[in-house]
Amino acid sequence: MPDSWEEGDDDGGGGGDTGGKKRGGPRRRRRLVVPLAEGRGAPVVLLYLLGLRALVQLSHRQLLSQPSPAGPRDFSAPRARGYLDNITAIGPRTVGSPENEVLAVNYLLEQIRAIERESTDAHKLSIDIQRPTGSFSIDFLGGFTSYYANITNVVVKLEPRNGAEHAVLSNCHFDSVPNTPGASDDAVSCAVMLEILNTLSKSSEPLQHAVIFLFNGAEENILQASHGFITQHEWAKSIRAFINLEAAGVGGKELVFQTGPENPWLVQAYVVAAKHPFASVVAQEIFQSGIIPADTDFRIYRDFGNVPGIDLAFIENGYIYHTEYDTSDRILTDSIQRAGDNILAVLKYLATSDKLAKSYEYRHGNVVFFDVLGLFVLAYPARVGTIMNYITAAIAFLYLGKKVLQPKTRAVQNLKKLFTAFGLTLLSWVCTLVAVLIVAVFVSVIGRSLSWYTHFYVSVFLYGTAAAAKLILLHTLAKKFFYKNMNEQYLGDIFFDASLMIWSIALAVITQIGLCSAFICTLWVAFPLLTKLMIHKEFSQKGATMKFVTMYMLGMFVPYLYMMYLSWTVFEMFTPIMGRSGSEILPDVVLAGFIVVITMILSSYFINFVYLVRSTKMTLITLTTVFVVTLILVCSGIFFPYSSDAANPKPKRVFLQHTSRRFHDLDGNVIKSDSGIWINGFDYNGISHITPHVPEINDTIRTPCDEQAPFCGLPWILPVHFMFRKNWYLPAPEIFPRNPIHFKVLSKELMPWDNVRLSFEVSGPSHMSLYVRPHEGSALSTWSLGDGTPVASLGGDYFVFYSHGLQAAPWHFWIELTAPERHSDGIVSLAIAAHYFFGEDQKSPQLSALLERFPNWTFSSGWSCTYDLFVF
Numbered sequence: 001m002p003d004s005w006e007e008g009d010d011d012g013g014g015g016g017d018t019g020g021k022k023r024g025g026p027r028r029r030r031r032l033v034v035p036l037a038e039g040r041g042a043p044v045v046l047l048y049l050l051g052l053r054a055l056v057q058l059s060h061r062q063l064l065s066q067p068s069p070a071g072p073r074d075f076s077a078p079r080a081r082g083y084l085d086n087i088t089a090i091g092p093r094t095v096g097s098p099e100n101e102v103l104a105v106n107y108l109l110e111q112i113r114a115i116e117r118e119s120t121d122a123h124k125l126s127i128d129i130q131r132p133t134g135s136f137s138i139d140f141l142g143g144f145t146s147y148y149a150n151i152t153n154v155v156v157k158l159e160p161r162n163g164a165e166h167a168v169l170s171n172c173h174f175d176s177v178p179n180t181p182g183a184s185d186d187a188v189s190c191a192v193m194l195e196i197l198n199t200l201s202k203s204s205e206p207l208q209h210a211v212i213f214l215f216n217g218a219e220e221n222i223l224q225a226s227h228g229f230i231t232q233h234e235w236a237k238s239i240r241a242f243i244n245l246e247a248a249g250v251g252g253k254e255l256v257f258q259t260g261p262e263n264p265w266l267v268q269a270y271v272v273a274a275k276h277p278f279a280s281v282v283a284q285e286i287f288q289s290g291i292i293p294a295d296t297d298f299r300i301y302r303d304f305g306n307v308p309g310i311d312l313a314f315i316e317n318g319y320i321y322h323t324e325y326d327t328s329d330r331i332l333t334d335s336i337q338r339a340g341d342n343i344l345a346v347l348k349y350l351a352t353s354d355k356l357a358k359s360y361e362y363r364h365g366n367v368v369f370f371d372v373l374g375l376f377v378l379a380y381p382a383r384v385g386t387i388m389n390y391i392t393a394a395i396a397f398l399y400l401g402k403k404v405l406q407p408k409t410r411a412v413q414n415l416k417k418l419f420t421a422f423g424l425t426l427l428s429w430v431c432t433l434v435a436v437l438i439v440a441v442f443v444s445v446i447g448r449s450l451s452w453y454t455h456f457y458v459s460v461f462l463y464g465t466a467a468a469a470k471l472i473l474l475h476t477l478a479k480k481f482f483y484k485n486m487n488e489q490y491l492g493d494i495f496f497d498a499s500l501m502i503w504s505i506a507l508a509v510i511t512q513i514g515l516c517s518a519f520i521c522t523l524w525v526a527f528p529l530l531t532k533l534m535i536h537k538e539f540s541q542k543g544a545t546m547k548f549v550t551m552y553m554l555g556m557f558v559p560y561l562y563m564m565y566l567s568w569t570v571f572e573m574f575t576p577i578m579g580r581s582g583s584e585i586l587p588d589v590v591l592a593g594f595i596v597v598i599t600m601i602l603s604s605y606f607i608n609f610v611y612l613v614r615s616t617k618m619t620l621i622t623l624t625t626v627f628v629v630t631l632i633l634v635c636s637g638i639f640f641p642y643s644s645d646a647a648n649p650k651p652k653r654v655f656l657q658h659t660s661r662r663f664h665d666l667d668g669n670v671i672k673s674d675s676g677i678w679i680n681g682f683d684y685n686g687i688s689h690i691t692p693h694v695p696e697i698n699d700t701i702r703t704p705c706d707e708q709a710p711f712c713g714l715p716w717i718l719p720v721h722f723m724f725r726k727n728w729y730l731p732a733p734e735i736f737p738r739n740p741i742h743f744k745v746l747s748k749e750l751m752p753w754d755n756v757r758l759s760f761e762v763s764g765p766s767h768m769s770l771y772v773r774p775h776e777g778s779a780l781s782t783w784s785l786g787d788g789t790p791v792a793s794l795g796g797d798y799f800v801f802y803s804h805g806l807q808a809a810p811w812h813f814w815i816e817l818t819a820p821e822r823h824s825d826g827i828v829s830l831a832i833a834a835h836y837f838f839g840e841d842q843k844s845p846q847l848s849a850l851l852e853r854f855p856n857w858t859f860s861s862g863w864s865c866t867y868d869l870f871v872f
Helices: 041-062 077-089 098-118 183-201 224-232 234-238 264-273 281-288 297-303 333-351 382-404 408-445 457-482 488-513 516-534 544-555 557-580 587-603 617-636 845-853
Strands: 005-008 029-032 123-130 134-138 144-149 153-160 167-173 210-216 239-247 254-260 309-314 367-372 376-381 652-664 670-681 728-731 742-751 755-763 767-774 779-783 798-804 811-818 828-836 858-871
Touching (some): 077 098, 077 183, 098 153, 123 183, 123 224, 144 811, 167 224, 167 297, 167 333, 183 333, 224 297, 234 239, 239 297, 239 333, 254 264, 264 309, 264 367, 264 376, 297 309, 309 333, 382 488, 408 488, 457 617, 516 557, 670 845, 755 828, 767 779, 811 828, 845 858
Parallel strands (some): 167 239
Antiparallel strands (some): 123 153, 134 144, 652 670, 742 755, 755 811, 767 798, 767 828, 828 858
């Protein structure tokens, strides 16, 4: 790289100042200009970022290649795989089905009793089958109430021979969503727990505390079994901490994405014990923000049991999560070994920790935690992080203030120049975001959404190059027209300071808000500031330019490497979620926004090179060419969103319900009825790609919303109507389930204060949904569900999710309404839907025939249901 030294004004002057003189006479000095000639500026930065990306990829692979060899008392992944294969061989394990309530339970009991027979005398092993009934309200998915009856928990307690007063809980669930084998979610976790139980029970080392293994049989029914255990089981009273094993993907690494609440000692336990750590407080704050439409048993233990814990989940390959492809053969043995090593080590640590017995004494403050390339975890109290953050921000502001005030005679002018660069940087970010989002909206409007779903790098070539080109173009124009004939070194310096100022402000604000993720901003303030202090002098010797660039990039290594590592994890989690986020969210806009934000972050300390290089022409031409070519290819439809590749499928999710509906009037007469197959596409593309294969499914059969009925008069299994406003209803013959629903009004009572109590009895299949809408002038005041306080869903209607295990008694409940006046059209509309997820009633001949016509790149899950609306 040749050196280039030019002469010019030392401070650069103002935006329109083209003079080269300062007060007191002219002074000429040599200036550093980084002479990355045309076309060479981008490659240097690109090679740097590609090198960091290679390190990130290597670190992610290393996370799976470090399991320790299994000895006689160590965790055995092959044995755990045997458990996994046998559980998934049972097939889909839906709550209420014989597969879940009998076959899976019997298999677990068989293995647990075999483990008990081989356990050492140092331990005592107790087994209990719990079948709780209960009810609770939750604000998940817009808010609803859940009722469960006779569901199943298999509970095992391993404790010292003389017993133990305190316990740590390990939780998995063996049920699955309908039509899927549920290998990762969550059979593999139960297999891991069986092997951990086997390993601990054979150890001659006595435990200090008990370890309770909960194999819960109703998590997919929105956390019901964990609620039944923590609120009703006698062993729950002894639990002081828990580890929850979950999945948001199929295999890979298990990420610790929630801890606490508070109790920093739990994170420290993971830090000390975990052999292959992978954890992030950033993931915790993203998950708890509600951006991801999911929840885990962690919430139940936290909110209803007041117990702190650790929540971890497999996150790799979320494309096949909750699909028929979630099979045991897709989960690597290395993943099982890695998870087993980690969880066994943490459980042993907790079961021998003095802090477990007095966990309530250590409940103070949150903790900042994050792993470093999977090698180790850094963790420190949030209050310490707050002090560090404010000190770092203060040092940065002092540095900037000192620069502005020297010389004092030009402080106002210096301040003006700094804020001008600050404003231009923010303006370039806003303009870039708007421009790229316009492209994303255009792609969505023309029907090419999710073109990157199977080919992720399409999104980088489309939105990443557009963002980079826009940023570089705006700063190139500013350099050429606003800062015409200015000192390049001065401009590079002032824009570096502007980026430092932005990050310092962000650090102070995010810290003030109380987010632990502010540590990222600390990295982006501390390391660049140290780098700047190291290279503040101009290098006048030969080769100084290369030395400048080398030292600059080395100084930025840590924040850039960590940001790319974190970005990789975020995209690994979020990209598959866009395929199941509903019809109302534009996935291209979401992903484009993510890419723009990442581009702005990664460019924040490199954009000053635009002012240092001779020309950005070739860089802009290259980026623009890649963007235009990619956009043309996307618009042409060459990148099909979905894949049926046997090794790596990325299917489109479609849910179909063969529905028979009946609407009754106040006298109980059927005033309207229909029957059809109700179709929901789980992503923004709806059924546009399916119509060529099944022509009768098109927009002529779009489902109208019945405004007079709760939830549009449609049989939602969960209150997700706000996420799926586009759905289709294909006429089909009426269905007649062999196990029909029976809905009976037991009584109507006039209560004090003009209240009316309606009591009901319902019996039917294992899954039912209840919808309640008080009419105008009346209000739902109380009911027999949850804590007695009705919880309305989004839109104002009330939703109750019901499920039962085997041989459940009829469901009895009552609702009480305030109705100050008599209404000729009744005071409340109440609807009940019965869902047949398994057995002979699950699929009608018409539904089965339709499902067979769907292309192989879809995952089409179907079942039958009935819907009845009544007015009282």
